[in-house]
Amino acid sequence: MSDNGVQLIEVRKSYGSMEVIHGVNLSIPDGAFVVFVGPSGCGKSTLLRMIAGLEEVTDGEIAIKGRDVTDVDPSQRGIAMVFQSYALYPHMTVRDNLAFGLKMQRTDKAVIDERVAAAAAILKIEQLLDRRPGQLSGGQRQRVAIGRAIVRQPEVFLFDEPLSNLDAELRVSMRVEIARLHRELGNTMIYVTHDQTEAMTLADVIVVLRDGRVEQAGPPRTVYEDPDNAFVAGFIGSPRMNLLDAVWRGNGKVEIAGQVEAAPISGAGLVPGDKVTFGLRPEHLIVGATDGIMARVDVLEYLGGTRYLYCQLTDGQPLIVEYRDGPDVRSGDTITLGCPENRRYIFNESGARIR
């Protein structure tokens, strides 16, 4: 086994007779920031909790720094977890909350004081050490929760939606703080989130899960630009990729809403007449192309820097366009949409990408 940060080998989890994680293999390099994303119920938290040792592994193996920890007690795994709920002790001061885990391990008082001071400095909460959690804002509480993980000096940090209880503005600033923390500490971090932006901005590697399986794992840019299947293509990116019903016509052509468009792919495995999905990202569509897909604008959303056009193709299929500059467009207008050829995606009927 390599001495990589964290390894999951054929990991399975069942609750009773129901298997919810179906043989996950992952190799997380030491020091990487890995983000698990996927729809509700896909198994993100279960996977994280198995790495933490809070859930038993039904089958397979988990290794941290080359050591098999599958059956090791959570406290002996070299991990620290930060929860969405903060899980602070309400009757203790911030200082005591930070020190508690180390006290339980009978760590030397001088060492505890030193680590608490260092964590407080990193998180800029020195002035809060004598307060109780009830006297802190949500963002401050989350800093304390992170501080409690830092003082334990774990090999691996695990974050379970740590920012989802914060308001939008605070989420952004805490997100930047967590990125800074990763840069300063250099530890392996595994992070679960529902938030696309958190995933894209924090991750070295995004792991896209669906129904207890890994659909794709790779750097944010790879999962965005080079998705392996229609599910990943539709999940990564906001607004989501337009996934349109089309028919393969052969020779690098697809037919969509009665129009023939170029799809510069090999077409391997396809025969003319096959149903395919034509994927176009809203941000890659060019309004006013001389030759392109015709669409009628139904609703227009103005967001300042950009506009979203909610359109319909001539066969009624919906399509979203992100529109930044150009002539005024109004609802009811018919527009012609272009898209660079290298930004056109084709998926076969079972959703696999055809390259």
Ligand SMILES: Nc1ncnc2c1ncn2[C@@H]1O[C@H](COP(=O)(O)OP(=O)(O)OP(=O)(O)O)[C@@H](O)[C@H]1O
């Ligand atoms: N204690 C349990 N008993 C039975 N089934 C469970 C239990 N915990 C989780 N599950 C099931 O396991 C699957 C994965 O759940 P999990 O909480 O890991 O998903 P998630 O991706 O974290 O979802 P969310 O984003 O909604 O938090 C779900 O189908 C869930 O219903």
